[in-house]
Amino acid sequence: MDEPEQILLTKQCKPCRGDVPALRGEELAALRAQVPGWHVVAEHHLARAFTFPDFRTALDFVNRAGEVAEAEGHHPDLYLSWGKVEVKIYTHKINGLTESDFILAAKIGRQYQPS
Numbered sequence: 244m245d246e247p248e249q250i251l252l253t254k255q256c257k258p259c260r261g262d263v264p265a266l267r268g269e270e271l272a273a274l275r276a277q278v279p280g281w282h283v284v285a286e287h288h289l290a291r292a293f294t295f296p297d298f299r300t301a302l303d304f305v306n307r308a309g310e311v312a313e314a315e316g317h318h319p320d321l322y323l324s325w326g327k328v329e330v331k332i333y334t335h336k337i338n339g340l341t342e343s344d345f346i347l348a349a350k351i352g353r354q355y356q357p358s
Contacts, residue, residue: 251277252350256317256343265339274345281348288333288340289348293355298325307354317347 267286275283281291295301305323308330312318320331332348334341
């Protein structure tokens with residue numbers, strides 16, 4: 244794990260009251276560099292697909308990701324299918340990205356155990 248990702252893993256998601264602007268441009272690019280494998284889509288959300296050998300392993304990952312989301316109080320969209328989980332993260336209150344989205348992405352990514 245690289246050092247920037249390690250820094251995100253030590254942080255906690257902060258509840259958004261809706262009074263902060265969504266990240267854009269260079270700020271967004273700097274945080275994106277800290278979460279390998281994740282994609283910033285239209286400066287709106289983070290997305291990543293995780294692959295697994297079967298449905299059970301994918302479901303186990305969803306459950307671990309769900310536990311992380313509950314602990315952080317920040318909830319992603321999780322799409323489970325056979326051998327695949329797609330994750331979409333953004334801050335709903337501002338309809339865009341904040342640092343908390345990248346913190347959650349790093350912590351969910353840490354749950355992935357490729358076969």
